[in-house]
Amino acid sequence: MTAAAEPVVCFKRFSYRYPNTDFYALKDINLTLPKGSFIGFTGPTGAGKTTLIKSINGIIPHVEGGACSGQVLLKGCPTGNLSTAEIGRLVGTVLDDPEAQIICLDVEQELVFGLENYGVPPDEMEQRITTALSSVGISHLRHRSTRSLSGGQKQRLAIAAALALLPEVLVLDEPTSELDPLGTEEVFTVLKQLNVKHGITVLVAEQKTELLARHCDQLVILSQGEVALAGTPREVFKHKSIYHLGVALPQVTELALRLNGGRCHLPITLEEGIEFCRALVPGGGGKLCNRSLT
Numbered sequence: 001m002t003a004a005a006e007p008v009v010c011f012k013r014f015s016y017r018y019p020n021t022d023f024y025a026l027k028d029i030n031l032t033l034p035k036g037s038f039i040g041f042t043g044p045t046g047a048g049k050t051t052l053i054k055s056i057n058g059i060i061p062h063v064e065g066g067a068c069s070g071q072v073l074l075k076g077c078p079t080g081n082l083s084t085a086e087i088g089r090l091v092g093t094v095l096d097d098p099e100a101q102i103i104c105l106d107v108e109q110e111l112v113f114g115l116e117n118y119g120v121p122p123d124e125m126e127q128r129i130t131t132a133l134s135s136v137g138i139s140h141l142r143h144r145s146t147r148s149l150s151g152g153q154k155q156r157l158a159i160a161a162a163l164a165l166l167p168e169v170l171v172l173d174e175p176t177s178e179l180d181p182l183g184t185e186e187v188f189t190v191l192k193q194l195n196v197k198h199g200i201t202v203l204v205a206e207q208k209t210e211l212l213a214r215h216c217d218q219l220v221i222l223s224q225g226e227v228a229l230a231g232t233p234r235e236v237f238k239h240k241s242i243y244h245l246g247v248a249l250p251q252v253t254e255l256a257l258r259l260n261g262g263r264c265h266l267p268i269t270l271e272e273g274i275e276f277c278r279a280l281v282p283g284g285g286g287k288l289c290n291r292s293l294t
């Protein structure tokens, strides 16, 4: 991980075992996550993604129990020394199932509920609600019933509810697992804007590597509770061990790796894949590509 910006989350030799288990779900994790970064965590099922997210938002150690060693630091302070309320002010959480995290009947009330829980004075609420809804592009849904929202809108509402508490860090655990491709794109576009425009640190566990590759500055690949690879998406995908980690690469990346073993500017997006294919065809393949794309 780059050390350019001040770290907001830092794992120091952190290991964790759930209650009544005899194995470590996280093993000797060392990670420095800089403020303002957009980092994706991926890996096969059971790799430890959710456990890692829960170690950042304080569910571990405060709620799950179990045994841990080492430390997770939030802005330099060990999570074990912070209350869940203190962690909640710093770290907003969005889960995989939008249905499960929305509890109120209308959109505005959903935001008010969280603000009241955190003791935000009523005269400050209006500004926070307006800003949070507008940041995720759902101001027009303010008075709608939550039941009438689409999956993508519900997930945007869940993000708005977290944002209304003004977190510095947003952690998301597979936030698009219940969404169709359009809803998935909506959510990641919102996350990217929050990261770029508002400087919010976004930490997201997600299986869809193509999506992560397009949006994240850094990727962390977990395997059996350990950090197997970390770096920019391109660095990670080029690594020789990637094929043994049970991670599905973006199709264009896979194609380039198979064709020339990654001895090129490795494509990770569809646009880069088109450029890559164009370069393979004598004469640049301009006509061929243009014709097949229109």
Ligand SMILES: Nc1ncnc2c1ncn2[C@@H]1O[C@H](COP(=O)(O)OP(=O)(O)OP(=O)(O)O)[C@@H](O)[C@H]1O
Residues within 6 Å of the ligand: 018, 019, 021, 025, 043, 044, 045, 046, 047, 048, 049, 050, 051, 052
């Ligand atoms: N509450 C729990 N009690 C005991 N073991 C657990 C608990 N939650 C997770 N585990 C175990 O910890 C390991 C890591 O699980 P985790 O849910 O973090 O993986 P994951 O990468 O998020 O997987 P998935 O992609 O399937 O959600 C797995 O072996 C899992 O069985």
